[in-house]
Amino acid sequence: MRVIGPDGKEVPAQLSNGKVLFVAKAPSVGYAVYDVEAAETPAVSTLTVTESSLENARYRVTIDQNGDHRRHLR
Numbered sequence: 499m500r501v502i503g504p505d506g507k508e509v510p511a512q513l514s515n516g517k518v519l520f521v522a523k524a525p526s527v528g529y530a531v532y533d534v535e536a537a538e539t540p541a542v543s544t545l546t547v548t549e550s551s552l553e554n555a556r557y558r559v560t561i562d563q564n565g566d567h568r569r570h571l572r
Contacts, residue, residue, distance in 0.1 A: 502533040 501511040501520045509532065511520035524530040546553045551560045561567050 499537050500535050502535065504530045504532070 499511065499513060499518060501509045501518065503509045503523075509520050509522075511518055511534075513519075518534050520532070522530060522532055544554050550562070551558060553559070559567050
């Protein structure tokens with residue numbers, strides 16, 4: 499899903515518990531129209547998580563027993 503503001507630019511938004519959340523700006527006396535559009539295809543996360551690593555299509559971060567991290571580029 500994406501939210502388009504009155505100026506035609508995309509506004510940062512998130513989906514939480516079935517609700518679309520975003521910061522709307524409107525004049526003190528007046529209104530503003532925002533368009534909420536459904537995405538053509540749902541976003542699929544490629545994030546893989548284990549106790550000692552995070553990995554996606556671009557990065558792999560590993561954490562050793564001391565809590566230190568190391569980033570690997572793909």
